[in-house]
Structure formats: C-alpha cells, structure tokens
Amino acid sequence: MSTLVLDLGGTWIRSALYHDDYSLSKVNKYKLSWTKDNLNSNQKLEIIFSYLKKISQQYNEEDSINKISISAGMCINHLNGNVHYSAPLFGDERVNFNFKETLINKVFNKPLIVINDVSALCYGLDALGLRRNYSQFAVLTISSGIALRRYDVINKKIFFDPVFGIQGEIGHIPILNPFFKYDNKPICACGGESHFAAYSSGKGLDNIFDNYLIKDKLFFDTPLGHAYSQKKISVLALKDILLSSPDQVDDLLNIIVYPIAQAIAMLFSFCPEVECLFICGGLIEALNIFLIKKIFDLLPKIAYVYDRIFFAERIIFIEKDISLGLIGAGYFASITN
Structure with missing residues (x-):
C-alpha cells in the first residue's frame, strides 16, 4: 500500500506516492494558473480543489493508495484542521475554515491527513535520519x-x-x-x-x-x-x-x-x-x-x-528540498492513526 502525498504551495502543487521505505515514486508537479490579486479566498479554494481532484485522478487502483497526506504552507490548527492564514495562497487575507474537513467533503474519499509544510519538513528530516541522533x-x-x-x-x-x-x-x-x-x-x-x-x-x-x-x-x-x-x-x-x-x-x-x-x-x-x-x-x-x-x-x-x-x-x-516535505507528509501519515 502507498500514500498519495501532495505539497501545496502558492505557485506549484507537487505530488508523489510515498512508500514505507521512505522512498517516493511517480513524482509530479503542477503550476497553479491564477491571478491571485483578482480572487478572494473562496475562489482560490475552488481552483485548488479542482487541481487536487484532477491530480488525485491521475493515480489509479494499481497504485494501491490507502491514505492521502497534504503538506501546505498554512497556519494550521493541529487540533482541528482550521486554517487561520496562508501568505502563499491567500496573501494578506485572514481566513478561518476547516481545510481538512472541506477537502474530505469536496475532493477526497480516502483517509486524509493535513500538515503544515514546515512541520512536514521536520518529519522528513527525521525519516531520512538527517537529525544526527538528536532527541x-x-x-x-x-x-x-x-x-x-x-x-x-x-x-x-x-x-x-x-x-x-x-x-x-x-x-x-x-x-x-x-x-x-x-x-x-x-x-x-x-x-x-x-x-x-x-x-x-x-x-x-x-x-x-x-x-x-x-x-x-x-x-x-x-x-x-x-x-x-x-x-x-x-x-x-x-x-x-x-x-x-x-x-x-x-x-x-x-x-x-x-x-x-x-x-x-x-x-x-x-x-x-x-x-x-x-x-x-x-x-x-x-x-x-x-x-x-x-x-x-x-x-x-x-x-x-x-x-x-x-x-x-x-x-x-540546508536547502529546502521539496522531496523532504513530501517524504515528511508521508512519514507523518504512516505514524498517525
């Protein structure tokens, strides 16, 4: 079984399949085509959802996906999934909505994990052993x-x-x-x-x-x-x-x-x-x-x-290698119930 991992940024959405040996396969990236200044947060969300739906449909039953994990550049409440702010996606606009719940209702029909992109980076550093035995x-x-x-x-x-x-x-x-x-x-x-x-x-x-x-x-x-x-x-x-x-x-x-x-x-x-x-x-x-x-x-x-x-x-x-965030999102999903 594998986890579909996605990294959601203000310009690119990156996707891959994460495997239990911390490796990635079928790595892709997609450029968000929008004029941010002319859209409010709800309009941007609808565009993001349409991209995520199309991306997820490009992976099929042979990929044996049992879970989806998204790393996003957002200020996310770890307890309930609420998003308060996202400079890459929503600019200066303050928002307050449950990103995870909305995605489940509108896009995905599989177990879903949402994690902040810097948090995902931490899990990626841990998964690949780059922490040098720190506690x-x-x-x-x-x-x-x-x-x-x-x-x-x-x-x-x-x-x-x-x-x-x-x-x-x-x-x-x-x-x-x-x-x-x-x-x-x-x-x-x-x-x-x-x-x-x-x-x-x-x-x-x-x-x-x-x-x-x-x-x-x-x-x-x-x-x-x-x-x-x-x-x-x-x-x-x-x-x-x-x-x-x-x-x-x-x-x-x-x-x-x-x-x-x-x-x-x-x-x-x-x-x-x-x-x-x-x-x-x-x-x-x-x-x-x-x-x-x-x-x-x-x-x-x-x-x-x-x-x-x-x-x-x-x-x-360190250089912020995008694969670290994708691996981190997958690793986090693998240890999260």
Missing part, C-alpha cells in the same frame, strides 16, 4: 514568510499549543531593531508594526525597498539602486551588490539579519533542550554565504554568554 531539534524557514517548528524525535511529534493548536508563528513577534534608523517602523503583511517578518522575510525586504529605500531621491544613484532598476526584484538586487560591493549594503544586511540572530539566540536561551537548529528558505538560499556570515557575526554580540563556536556546533543550513 530534539528545530527548523526555521525564512522565505516569503517566516516560521519555526520544534520537533521531538523520540515521541515523533511537533510541539504545539494545547488550546489553539498552533506553534511557531515567530514571524509575528515584534522586534526592536537597532539597525533600522527610519522614524516610521515597518508594517508587517499582517498589519503589525516591527514584526520579525517585516525586516527579514522576502515580503519584508520588498516593503523596505518600496516604502523606505526607493523614496530616497538619491537611491537610484547608488549601486543598489542601479541593480534594482535592472533586476526589479529586491532580493536579486541585493544579491547583485553583495557579490560585487558588499560594503555598500552592509547596513541593509544588518537590518535583515539582526532579527534572525535575535530569534536564534532566544530559541537556545528559552529552549536549551533543542540540540540543533536547521535553517532554510528562499532568502537563505538567495543571499547564502553573506547572510550566514552575518548571522554568525551578530549572534555572539546578542547572546553574550554563548560564543560563535556554540552556535556553529548547533546550526545547520
């Missing part, structure tokens, strides 16, 4: 949004709030960022002021460019301004200057990295039982060694007691 680790993702999950290897579970069923919405913690010198503090996509994600996520970086840097009349006379004129994408413009003249954008890099370093220091201070932190995501991959070096430069200055060696031994930067 507890955490995963921090920094991309268009920011999320954190803490994972208990021994009991095979994500830690979450026993009442609200959520964990790791760390992107919405307010941060006092000493490197941000503007009078008006940045507004997060959720509407909050000075949130972690307002400084360090892909959307946050776009906002800093649009509402602060570009409003300076001299911006387009700078190397970063020239790069932005050509690239049109903030993270690519920043990467371009980091590769050629890193000193020119050191102030901006400090703004981005300080909240990341502070969150890491807080994690190891509040949760000393966490033996390792895996960090991944689009922003990490785009800015790579420049971001990583700056993180290790700032961490000892923030944490004081812990030195650079302490963090170097506990932090692992």
Whole structure:
C-alpha cells in the first residue's frame, strides 16, 4: 500500500506516492494558473480543489493508495484542521475554515491527513535520519514568510499549543531593531508594526525597498539602486551588490539579519533542550554565504554568554528540498492513526 502525498504551495502543487521505505515514486508537479490579486479566498479554494481532484485522478487502483497526506504552507490548527492564514495562497487575507474537513467533503474519499509544510519538513528530516541522533531539534524557514517548528524525535511529534493548536508563528513577534534608523517602523503583511517578518522575510525586504529605500531621491544613484532598476526584484538586487560591493549594503544586511540572530539566540536561551537548529528558505538560499556570515557575526554580540563556536556546533543550513516535505507528509501519515 502507498500514500498519495501532495505539497501545496502558492505557485506549484507537487505530488508523489510515498512508500514505507521512505522512498517516493511517480513524482509530479503542477503550476497553479491564477491571478491571485483578482480572487478572494473562496475562489482560490475552488481552483485548488479542482487541481487536487484532477491530480488525485491521475493515480489509479494499481497504485494501491490507502491514505492521502497534504503538506501546505498554512497556519494550521493541529487540533482541528482550521486554517487561520496562508501568505502563499491567500496573501494578506485572514481566513478561518476547516481545510481538512472541506477537502474530505469536496475532493477526497480516502483517509486524509493535513500538515503544515514546515512541520512536514521536520518529519522528513527525521525519516531520512538527517537529525544526527538528536532527541530534539528545530527548523526555521525564512522565505516569503517566516516560521519555526520544534520537533521531538523520540515521541515523533511537533510541539504545539494545547488550546489553539498552533506553534511557531515567530514571524509575528515584534522586534526592536537597532539597525533600522527610519522614524516610521515597518508594517508587517499582517498589519503589525516591527514584526520579525517585516525586516527579514522576502515580503519584508520588498516593503523596505518600496516604502523606505526607493523614496530616497538619491537611491537610484547608488549601486543598489542601479541593480534594482535592472533586476526589479529586491532580493536579486541585493544579491547583485553583495557579490560585487558588499560594503555598500552592509547596513541593509544588518537590518535583515539582526532579527534572525535575535530569534536564534532566544530559541537556545528559552529552549536549551533543542540540540540543533536547521535553517532554510528562499532568502537563505538567495543571499547564502553573506547572510550566514552575518548571522554568525551578530549572534555572539546578542547572546553574550554563548560564543560563535556554540552556535556553529548547533546550526545547520540546508536547502529546502521539496522531496523532504513530501517524504515528511508521508512519514507523518504512516505514524498517525
């Protein structure tokens, strides 16, 4: 028997068959064709449902599917399946509906599991033995949004709030960022002021460019301004200057990295039982060694007691391999009743 696993993102839906030896077969991906800005959450859901139905129909009886497991970039209540927010799918729109129950009623007629994509990544790391015999680790993702999950290897579970069923919405913690010198503090996509994600996520970086840097009349006379004129994408413009003249954008890099370093220091201070932190995501991959070096430069200055060696031994930067999430979704389904 096999499990049909799906990874639901804002641009792509990926599918595969998961097997008990942690392998995948019949791996496919499908691009969501929609204009998000012109659709509300209900309209987007109907499109998603139609895609999921078509994808599931491409697997047949010979595949011996006994269960379906979906990994999704959503803030999901682990207790009841309610979705509160999903930047990749619904943008800034707040939602509140039972994703699992709706899928069962409208799309699938087999046992269904729904899991957050970062949680699935934790299970994938565990299934493939990438946890290096830790009893507890955490995963921090920094991309268009920011999320954190803490994972208990021994009991095979994500830690979450026993009442609200959520964990790791760390992107919405307010941060006092000493490197941000503007009078008006940045507004997060959720509407909050000075949130972690307002400084360090892909959307946050776009906002800093649009509402602060570009409003300076001299911006387009700078190397970063020239790069932005050509690239049109903030993270690519920043990467371009980091590769050629890193000193020119050191102030901006400090703004981005300080909240990341502070969150890491807080994690190891509040949760000393966490033996390792895996960090991944689009922003990490785009800015790579420049971001990583700056993180290790700032961490000892923030944490004081812990030195650079302490963090170097506990932090692992990884590429977010989509297969990890699919494997994690399948593994989670295999150990869930």
